Amino acid sequence: MEQVNQGVRETVYPQAAHTFYRKLSQIALSAVTPIAAVSVALACGAVLLWLNGFNGLDAITVMVFGSFQDMRAVGEILLKATPLILIGAGLCVAFRCSIWNIGAEGQLYAGAIAATLVGTSLDGLSVWIHAPLVMLAGALAGAAWAGIAGYLKVRFRASEIVTTIMLNYIALILTSYLVTGPMKDASAAYPQSARLVREAWTPRIVSDMRLHIGILIAVVLAVALYIFLQRSSRGFALRVVGLNPHAARYAGMDVARNVMVAICISGAMAGLAGAFEVAGVTHRLYQNISPGYGFEGIAVALLANNNPLAAILSGGLFATLRSGSEVLQITSQVPQVLVLVIQGIVILSVVAFAKLRDILRIVA
Amino acid sequence: MSNKPFLRIDNIRKRFGPIVASDGVSLEIEEGEIHSLLGENGAGKSVLMSMICGMVRPDEGEIVYRGEVVRFNSPREAIRQRIGMVHQHFMLVPNLTVAENYILGQGSALRVINDMDKVHARIRALSDRYALDVRPDAVVEDLSVGEQQRVEILKALFHGIDLLILDEPTAVLTPQETDRLLSLMGDLVKDGKTVVFISHKLDEVMRVSNRISVMRDGRVVHTVDVGETNARELARMMVGRDVRMELPRSPEPAGRIVLSVENLTCRAETGLPAVRGVSLDVRAGEIVGIAGVSGNGQTELSLALSGLLPVDSGRVVLNGKDITGLDPARINASSFSHIPEDRHKHGIVMSLSLSENAILQRYDQAPFAARGMLNGRAIGEHTRDLIKRFRVKSRDENQAIGSLSGGNQQKLVVARELARNPDFILVNQLARGIDIGAMEFVMEEMLKQRDNGRAVLLISTELEELFAICDRILVMFHGEILGELPPDRSRLDELGLLMAGKTEQPALAG
Structure with a gap:
């Protein structure tokens, strides 16, 4: 189609201001979709609650704002946001490379196992060494777990959707086996590992709150991944591989290496999230250490339109809804199933609005 | 009816956002002719025809078909009025058979399955009549591009059309397949059908048409009988200037x-x-x-x-x-x-910008990258230079390359490769x-x-x-x-x- 000369606009704005104006309108436009999607989903949720005999509007208000009672409550939201931001931002990288890693949950468990091993076995190290070592172990284990699926894809063209899902089951069952068998704390009746030594714990931000420095690390890493994807040469190659692998090969990019890099980054982020759950929250490995953070992370990345920077906000939002739903259960006996349905509607509506935006973009 | 044109397009306008695709187009198609629509990429040929076959609705103007003003809301309504179009990108479901593709969306599924033998028979009959070599039970994804195109044409015939619009059908064909298609167009006209042939290949248009309309910038600028024109004149009408197909060459001998x-x-x-x-x-x-x-x-x-x-x-x-x-x-x-x-x-990479496409091979080399990071300023300058030197028609270097016309995309590819x-x-x-x-x-x-x-x-x-x-x-x-x-x-x-x-x-x- 012929391009229309936009000379008028260009004469009114000098180049810099013009670019700034366009950037700003782009950002505004990209923010419209998630906001609209979440609003519509919450409205649907309100109707759903009302149909079930609850005061929908009140319930939704509780769900969104109910968890902001005091600093401690905000700390709890941020604690939940930590794994969601880590996993969401990591998955943004994989999804940008067109790697459909559905295995963040398994990679989280792999990270948690490795963190527990390092956190329980070594002794007498300073917190400055032991705590980072635990994080590193988690990240490496997550990357390795994801790397299995990556290798199978690169070597045998096995669909990573299938392999990562299967690896989820293996990681979960392996965790169950470990905490009931070899790693079980002998003195405990409940299946759990021994407690991590104190120096391995992720340091807290304020001593009387559970919130640990993981949230800061999550935000810093999300920003770093954004810069990596958008501004670095390697990030560029990764995006080209995701958008058009044929053109990537033509341009001399190593498709297999980029696929491995992308899936391992997402795995490392999930593994780190697992390490924080063990070293920062529970201090022991349990069978059900994650309430599905690995799957919710997919929705976080989706809502963020695969932008790691936006994953900070969308991770925060999903954590808020999660906390709010707990408040809602306590205060108004709304069953958790209903809350899960509302979260599902949020995800569906995000997908629908993203599709709508693509359609509008084609027409315009 | 004899004096009235078969299809008359009157002063049609269509805008897509800021882009004017049709800027007051008028065109008359007569019954039983092969009417070619010639024009450069982005001249508005495809959009115009999409409006005739109900894919796109015009903003202004009217379409008069067999003496009546028509307004189609969907391709199905156009097909009901016996107008069909074969698009550049085929509208076929790859993993269904030819026959299954033809009956998609046609009435109730149960009834159709009962009639499947009849459907196959009719496809075979039509295929034999026009020598199309289409097997009703072939799975579309197993067919070559040329075969898929014949499947598309037969689909239109299957639905019973009088006016067939072909959007750049020869772009994907080998020379033999092109010959075959052009003679098929002649056969269709002999059977009383009318064909609109969109192309920018002058020789094909000259070979097959009765009349030729040249489009430029969203308007029809000329309609001529094929006997009264030649390829050179048509080329000039398309671009508004003379095209030298003889390019001067210096007689330098080749080197090492x-x-x-x-x-x-x-x-x-x-x-x-x-x-x-x-x-x-x-x-x-x-x-x-x-x-x-x-x-x-x-x-x-x-x-x-x-x-x-x-x-x-x-x-x-x-x-x-x-x-x-x-x-x-x-x-x-x-x-x-x-x-x-x-x-x-x-x-x-269609969704990436001109800038990003301009450095596709050199994304990690100076001056476009330093210490692993992309240098946006150097990339932008380089791309603006390429755009200027190769006259790539675009808004700016940040525009997605997929939104440019094919010619401008190719200019950027050529510019990139030569700049290396x-x-x-x-x-x-x-x-x-x-x-x-x-x-x-x-x-x-x-x-x-x-x-x-x-x-x-x-x-x-x-x-x-x-x-x-x-x-x-x-x-x-x-x-x-x-x-x-x-x-x-x-x-x-x-x-x-x-x-x-x-x-x-x-x-x-x-």
Whole structure:
């Protein structure tokens, strides 16, 4: 189609201001979709609650704002946001490379196992060494777990959707086996590992709150991944591989290496999230250490339109809804199933609005 | 009704956001004619026809069909009025059979399954009548592009149409398939159908049409009878100026050998032998053409040279260095540029910006990258320079390349490849799917490269393109080079024979 000369606009704005104006309108436009999607989903949720005999509007208000009672409550939201931001931002990288890693949950468990091993076995190290070592172990284990699926894809063209899902089951069952068998704390009746030594714990931000420095690390890493994807040469190659692998090969990019890099980054982020759950929250490995953070992370990345920077906000939002739903259960006996349905509607509506935006973009 | 036109389009306007696609188009189609719609990319041909067949609704103006004002809300309504269109991108479900595709969305599923034998019989009858070779039980994804197109045409006939619109049908066809299609159009008209043929290939339009309308900038600028015009005049109408198909060449003799290919063989992705012992040399300051009907190993030859397809045997030597079987990154770095045959597959990333596409191979090299980070300022400057020098019609360098016309996309690919300052340039289909203005421009650029001492290998199925700029022409048939000819139009017959695989013994001896 012929391009229309936009000379008028260009004469009114000098180049810099013009670019700034366009950037700003782009950002505004990209923010419209998630906001609209979440609003519509919450409205649907309100109707759903009302149909079930609850005061929908009140319930939704509780769900969104109910968890902001005091600093401690905000700390709890941020604690939940930590794994969601880590996993969401990591998955943004994989999804940008067109790697459909559905295995963040398994990679989280792999990270948690490795963190527990390092956190329980070594002794007498300073917190400055032991705590980072635990994080590193988690990240490496997550990357390795994801790397299995990556290798199978690169070597045998096995669909990573299938392999990562299967690896989820293996990681979960392996965790169950470990905490009931070899790693079980002998003195405990409940299946759990021994407690991590104190120096391995992720340091807290304020001593009387559970919130640990993981949230800061999550935000810093999300920003770093954004810069990596958008501004670095390697990030560029990764995006080209995701958008058009044929053109990537033509341009001399190593498709297999980029696929491995992308899936391992997402795995490392999930593994780190697992390490924080063990070293920062529970201090022991349990069978059900994650309430599905690995799957919710997919929705976080989706809502963020695969932008790691936006994953900070969308991770925060999903954590808020999660906390709010707990408040809602306590205060108004709304069953958790209903809350899960509302979260599902949020995800569906995000997908629908993203599709709508693509359609509008084609027409315009 | 006899005096009224079959279809009249009156002052139609259509805007897509800021883009004016149809700017007051008027056009009359008469019953039983082949009416060609000629125009450069982006002239508004496809949009106009999409409005006639109900895909797009016009903002203003009216369509009068058989004396009545019509307003279609969907292609189905248009089909009900016996108007059908075959789009450039086929509207077929790949994993269904031909017959299943035809009955999609046609009434209740249960009834249709009962009638399936009848459907098959009718498809066979129609296929025989027009010699289309369409089997109703063939699965669409197993068919070649040419076959899929015949399936699309038969689909329109199956639904019973009187007016058939073909949107650039020959762009994807081999010369033989094109001939076949053009004669099919004649058969359809003999049966009382009316055909609108969208194209920008002058020779085809001249061969087949009764009348020709030329579109430019969203308007019909001329409608002429085919007997009253010629290709040169049509070309001038399309671009609004004269096109020189004779490009002046300096008589510089060719220099040293830059690229030398010895006995190269490789297989296609299917595993079948595609290139069977090709040897050729390309010297500095010459353009060597490879002519041939598509599918004779040209695609595989270019992919093998550029490292995208494994080489089975033979050698490729560039500037005295053996580059056989190297990966594309190292070949790219060996002063080798490649303007690929399939632009959308290899050449560009549609959703990325012009800037990002301009540095596709050099994203990690100075000045576009420093310490692992992209240098936006240097990339922007470089791209703006390319846009200016190659007159790429675009808003700015941040625009997605997919929103440009094909000609402008190709200009950016050519600009990028030439900006890498190569000694050797491999070109496969320089001017495929681009308009005459852009075609002439890129051809002149190639000649400039030749005069600057670059070696160019131009693979093309368009003989005009080869005659216009090559110094010598090799003919490829069945994976082999059958012979060499000078770019002399008087020896067209000889060339045609070679392209058909016929070598004469005396010619080999001499």
